[in-house]
Amino acid sequence: MELAKRRGFIWPSFEIYGGVGGFYDFGPLGTILKNKIIQKWREFYVIGEGFFEIDSPSVMPEEVLKASGHVDHFVDAMVECKKCGTAFRTADLAREQTGKDIEGMSKEEMEQFIGKNRVRCPDCGGELGKIFDFNAMFRTTIGPGSKRVAYLRPETAQGIFIDFKRLQRYARGKLPFGVVQIGKGYRNEISPRQGVIRLREFTMAEAEVFFDPEDPHHPKFSNCADEKIRLWRAEDEVEGREKLTEVTAEQAVKKKFVCNELMAYYLVLTKKFLCELGIPENAIRFREQTPGQRAHYSSETWDAEVDTARFGWVEVTGLAYRTDYDLSRHAEFSKEDLTIFRADKKRKVLCHVIEPSYGIDRPLYCMLEHAYTTDGKRKYLRLKKELAPIEVGVFPHLNRDGMPEKALEVHRSLKSKGFMSEYDDAGSIGRRYARADEIGIPYCVTIDHQTLKDGTATIRDRDTAAQVRVALAELPSILRSLICGEVQLGEVGEPVKK
Ligand SMILES: [Zn+2]
Known part of the structure; x- marks a missing residue:
């Protein structure tokens, strides 16, 4: 939460x-x-x-x-505290204080149950009054x-x-x-x-x-x-x-x-x-x-x-x-x-x-x-990839040498192809990955020095943190197959050694 x-x-x-x-x-x-x-x-x-x-x-x-x-029937059996006047749903109080389910009991049965099991006001400990109907x-x-x-x-x-x-x-x-x-x-x-x-x-x-x-x-x-x-x-x-x-x-x-x-x-x-x-x-x-x-x-x-x-x-x-x-x-x-x-x-x-x-x-x-997963240092939301709110994160490795411009270009092109893509250049790349993991982004694309030289970029997998390098021209189709689960990261591109 x-x-x-x-x-x-x-x-x-x-x-x-x-x-x-x-x-x-x-x-x-x-x-x-x-x-x-x-x-x-x-x-x-x-x-x-x-x-x-x-x-x-x-x-x-x-x-x-x-x-x-x-x-006539969409009613809850309620009970009021005699001391502080707060009203409660009787069955909820009974469940919380006794572990028993009294849903469906008549008012008389509920009153007996409450008396016998000494169910009290959870706010002030006061005694409870008569049970009455409340239309919800x-x-x-x-x-x-x-x-x-x-x-x-x-x-x-x-x-x-x-x-x-x-x-x-x-x-x-x-x-x-x-x-x-x-x-x-x-x-x-x-x-x-x-x-x-x-x-x-x-x-x-x-x-x-x-x-x-x-x-x-x-x-x-x-x-x-x-x-x-x-x-x-x-x-x-x-x-x-x-x-x-x-x-x-x-x-x-x-x-x-x-x-x-x-x-x-x-x-x-x-x-x-x-x-x-x-x-x-x-x-x-x-x-x-x-x-x-x-x-x-x-x-x-x-x-x-x-x-x-x-x-x-x-x-x-x-x-x-x-x-x-x-x-x-x-x-x-x-x-x-x-x-x-x-x-x-x-x-x-x-x-x-x-x-x-x-x-x-x-x-x-x-x-x-x-989906919430912690493994040692990392915590991430292991949402189903196709259901993740943001599907792709696009990051410049560093905020210089034309990397942000190239990353923005990639981000815009992914959006134009219908991807829910997010561009992020705030803070270190490690922090950006950590945030992406926390909101469950399944794949992050990073634009680095090599991108500018040979038109490739890395894709990082949220669940394993493994990375592969792929040609930008193939990026949309590869991401599409990865997100819908047709292929796994290990089956595309060149693995990146850490
Ligand atoms: Zn009370």
């Missing part, structure tokens, strides 16, 4: 006014990284899966969220006056469900079909104390996969049937066993560990996506939510979790079987017919939904943590 703040990835928002918990800014590097994660996500879901992307408002009128159940949506009004109540959307999904009629027409009868939306979501957390992990405003990327419940198959399931996934099943969690079951996607369906083929397919796709971000497979697991933990719309939910040093296992994706809950509720509240007529099957279908819902901010944090 120190590095992330100092080097311009992320930092707390509103800092000069003391900050507000649950809000983070993305700095110059963090913003590029975030956009690259989103781009990678689009490669998976929009290009790979062929899903349609839409973009709808983040302010939603109350009737939408009444229908979706959020006005940010409320506002549309236009002047206070009649038209609205909320900032708690999920992007509702924008998709509301558009279902138009979208299914666009899909021209194809089932299953998917629609995605990427954008801000809001949750007015009570007392977020986990930094970038618990945000009040966050970016999410959600996919709603609509399918016929009598036909829950994915056309490409055979491609992933043998892929292994590690499951922490609810029946084990309920019994207090942190036991992982490793199965293939096919076994997960056959043994009925997951509700259907589509769910198994998207568990695998999620694992692949997280691996593409540079998160090691052994730091990824899928935890099934217990009935008490599940959202009101879900009959089965799997959380993809990533192991981190700072926060332990962090939920980064939720995969929910939303059944026909949303469409049937919107049909009921809007009085619109949201069924599809399947001409081939000669029947009407109210689609069911599998929803892979990704946070973008949390995976970004997990990526940074997993």
Whole structure:
């Protein structure tokens, strides 16, 4: 986090006014990284899966969220300190002070638990009062006056469900079909104390996969049937066993560990996506939510979790079987017919939904943590090369003899070819390499005396600090192959002896 703040990835928002918990800014590097994660996500879901992307408002009128159940169910059980008056999320206090998960308990059960386990105010040690509900949506009004109540959307999904009629027409009868939306979501957390992990405003990327419940198959399931996934099943969690079951996607369906083929397919796709971000497979697991933990719309939910040093296992994706809950509720509240007529099957279908819902901010944090590497003297961010915010650093070895001019020329030519290149001539070359390592620049090109003589330059690899010398004319194509991983540094140019 120190590095992330100092080097311009992320930092707390509103800092000069003391900050507000649950809000983070993305700095110059963090913003590029975030956009690259989103781009990678689009490669998976929009290009790979062929899903349609839409973009709808983040302010939603109350009737939408009444229908979706959020006005009634998007609530946190809260508790107030009798002494100092500070309010807390009950389940968080219980987890912090007892290690137990009481999510989903009734208010009475929570009160009993708190009394029995002597959970106290973490600020002053005071006794806690009665438990009450707090709706976690940010409320506002549309236009002047206070009649038209609205909320900032708690999920992007509702924008998709509301558009279902138009979208299914666009899909021209194809089932299953998917629609995605990427954008801000809001949750007015009570007392977020986990930094970038618990945000009040966050970016999410959600996919709603609509399918016929009598036909829950994915056309490409055979491609992933043998892929292994590690499951922490609810029946084990309920019994207090942190036991992982490793199965293939096919076994997960056959043994009925997951509700259907589509769910198994998207568990695998999620694992692949997280691996593409540079998160090691052994730091990824899928935890099934217990009935008490599940959202009101879900009959089965799997959380993809990533192991981190700072926060332990962090939920980064939720995969929910939303059944026909949303469409049937919107049909009921809007009085619109949201069924599809399947001409081939000669029947009407109210689609069911599998929803892979990704946070973008949390995976970004997990990526940074997993990329952070120290080996003796050096510390560097071992980000996936194609995801590094800056792809190439261009340095003059010395600030004289025409080297800066030549380096600038190389830098500009790389930019014109679409590279995210950065020119740096500040301080010693050693310090410039150290900074480049810290922000994860995979390759640094240095212009030295020899460049001026024979038109070659050195490329230095972030992970090994090894260098090779290549002709400037070949630099763009070599860098392109290195960044996308087609070749390794040892396979190009002449090695430079230190
Ligand atoms: Zn207190």
